[in-house]
Amino acid sequence: MVRVCFVTTDGRRCDVTGQPGTRLLELGQAHGMPLEGTCEGQMACSTCHVVIAPDWFDRLPAASDDEEDMLDLAAGVTRTSRLSCQITLTDDLDGIEVRIPGESRDMQGR
Numbered sequence: 001m002v003r004v005c006f007v008t009t010d011g012r013r014c015d016v017t018g019q020p021g022t023r024l025l026e027l028g029q030a031h032g033m034p035l036e037g038t039c040e041g042q043m044a045c046s047t048c049h050v051v052i053a054p055d056w057f058d059r060l061p062a063a064s065d066d067e068e069d070m071l072d073l074a075a076g077v078t079r080t081s082r083l084s085c086q087i088t089l090t091d092d093l094d095g096i097e098v099r100i101p102g103e104s105r106d107m108q109g110r
């Protein structure tokens with residue numbers, strides 16, 4: 001199992017585990033994280049945007065050009081932003097920390 005720590009918009013840490021091969025988007029959704037994932041991984045929305053802890057960001061396979069283009073449209077993007085539908089859990093990612101961005105479309109006033 002791969003351990004993932006989600007950090008919610010109010011700073012709560014939520015440790016969960018997932019099977020290798022699971023997409024980060026699906027894992028987050030399964031644990032109640034507010035990731036809409038409207039296009040279900042087609043890179044046609046940016047509602048699955050997450051912010052990866054800097055230590056972990058460099059260990060992920062690089063984002064494709066399409067992912068970068070879509071991230072440009074996401075609210076609250078940072079240097080270590082990724083689309084969670086494009087990240088698949090592997091044993092190498094055991095312990096990864098992932099923050100849910102505060103400025104998502106469905107959360108007003110943050």
Ligand code: FES
Pocket residue numbers: 025036037038039040041042043044045046047048070083084085086
């Ligand atoms: Fe739409 Fe990830 S679910 S881009």
